[in-house]
Structures are given as C-alpha cells and as structure tokens.
Amino acid sequence: MMEVMIVIRCGSAPVPTVLGEHPRVEVSAVPTKEEVTRALSEVGTRRRLVVCGTDAGLSALLTRLMRTENLDVEIAYVADEPTPATRAYGLPTGSEAAKLGVRGSAREVPLVRDDTGTALVGEATVRGPEGGHLVGEAYADDNRVFSGEIDALTVRPTPDLPGVVATAARPRWLRRRPWLAARAVQLGTEAGLLTRDGVTGRRAVKRTTFYRHTEPWRLVSP
Numbered sequence: 001m002m003e004v005m006i007v008i009r010c011g012s013a014p015v016p017t018v019l020g021e022h023p024r025v026e027v028s029a030v031p032t033k034e035e036v037t038r039a040l041s042e043v044g045t046r047r048r049l050v051v052c053g054t055d056a057g058l059s060a061l062l063t064r065l066m067r068t069e070n071l072d073v074e075i076a077y078v079a080d081e082p083t084p085a086t087r088a089y090g091l092p093t094g095s096e097a098a099k100l101g102v103r104g105s106a107r108e109v110p111l112v113r114d115d116t117g118t119a120l121v122g123e124a125t126v127r128g129p130e131g132g133h134l135v136g137e138a139y140a141d142d143n144r145v146f147s148g149e150i151d152a153l154t155v156r157p158t159p160d161l162p163g164v165v166a167t168a169a170r171p172r173w174l175r176r177r178p179w180l181a182a183r184a185v186q187l188g189t190e191a192g193l194l195t196r197d198g199v200t201g202r203r204a205v206k207r208t209t210f211y212r213h214t215e216p217w218r219l220v221s222p
Helices: 033-043 055-067 084-089 094-103
Strands: 005-010 024-027 048-052 074-078 105-109 112-114 124-127 134-140 143-150 152-157 164-169 180-182 184-196 205-212 217-221
Touching: 005 055, 024 033, 033 055, 048 055, 048 094, 055 074, 055 084, 055 217, 074 084, 074 094, 074 105, 084 152, 094 217, 124 205, 134 152, 134 164, 134 180, 143 152, 143 164, 143 180, 152 184, 164 184, 164 205
Parallel strands: 005 024, 005 048, 048 074, 074 217
Antiparallel strands: 105 217, 112 205, 124 152, 124 184, 134 143, 134 184, 152 164, 164 180, 184 205
C-alpha cells in the first residue's frame, strides 16, 4: 500500500513519523466541502486515505466520499487520543494507528448516516435545550428505546450488522436502559439539541434518524 497512500491532516493534528514519507494534504480541523473535494482531487489513483484528526474531521471526509460515490476508497484513521470512533471500531491511536494505516488491511463496515446525509463515525447525543431533559420517544427498528422524559439519547455505529446501537439515559434516580441494536434509530421530540461526532448543532431539532446506508465503507482495522 506504500505507493497508493495519501495522508490527510485535519487542522493541527499530529502526524506520526511513520507517515512522513507519504504525500500529504492539509485541510481544516473540520474540513469544508471544498477542502474535501480538493483533497480527493489530489488522491488520483491512490486508493487509501490516512486521516489524521478528530472524529469530526473523519466524518466530514466520509460524508463527502458517500455523496460522491467514492466509498471504494480505503480509510485509515489516526487519532492522537482515544475517541468514540476509535472505541466503536476497536482502533489504536497515535503511532500504532499510523502503523496500522500503512500495513493493515481494510474491511467493509456499515456506514451510519442521518437524514441530512451526514455520516456518523463515533457518537451522537441528543439532549434537551439549555441542559434540560429530552422529551419525546425513540425507536431502534421496532423496539422502543424510550418514551417520555430522559437525560439524553445516545447513538453509536457498530463495526458489524445491523450497524447502529442506541440507549437512553434516564433521570439519575432511575437505571440506564440497555443498548439496542438496529438498522435505524428514529427520534421524535419537542426540541432536542443534537451533538454529532463532537459538533453541536445551532438549532434544536424535532426529528432525527440515524440509519445504515445502502453501501458500507472500507476501514483499515486490526
């Protein structure tokens, strides 16, 4: 894979020494559509991207690959510290992640997206506005995740089918509900503040859905 790799550095993310000899493209910490398009134009015949950055940067890149129908590109993720995405997919960090990116093999994993066409790589949480409780109901396929009032809804991708899991954190005096696996998780609420891969939306939402895309993506993993 040595001759077909390109490193995409998001913001000021550290780039381990083992990646120093490979071509590199610099983008913002959370790359814009234009930056990702430019980066992909420089990929050429290279079929592996090594992304150094955060979950938000990886999500932005994967979202663009999905929208441009380039999901055959292999992606290696190099985070400096553990993140929800590294935990979800069992990935190493730092120099060990870089070594995996160079020498590892890619496998297909479910691609989880929301109804805005944005990929989810680590974790999404929905809370009530201004720190209050979240009021509404959510379903994981046909199974009810919650109905009523909770502290937060949490959704994560999984490396295996069906692709997504969800749980509801009840008010502290009640026990936490178990994780439910599904192809899709749907939420309806009076008002919810959505944080996706570390980026919080500016406006409250009344509905959101996370579900497995029709095509997988190719992740370099242990």
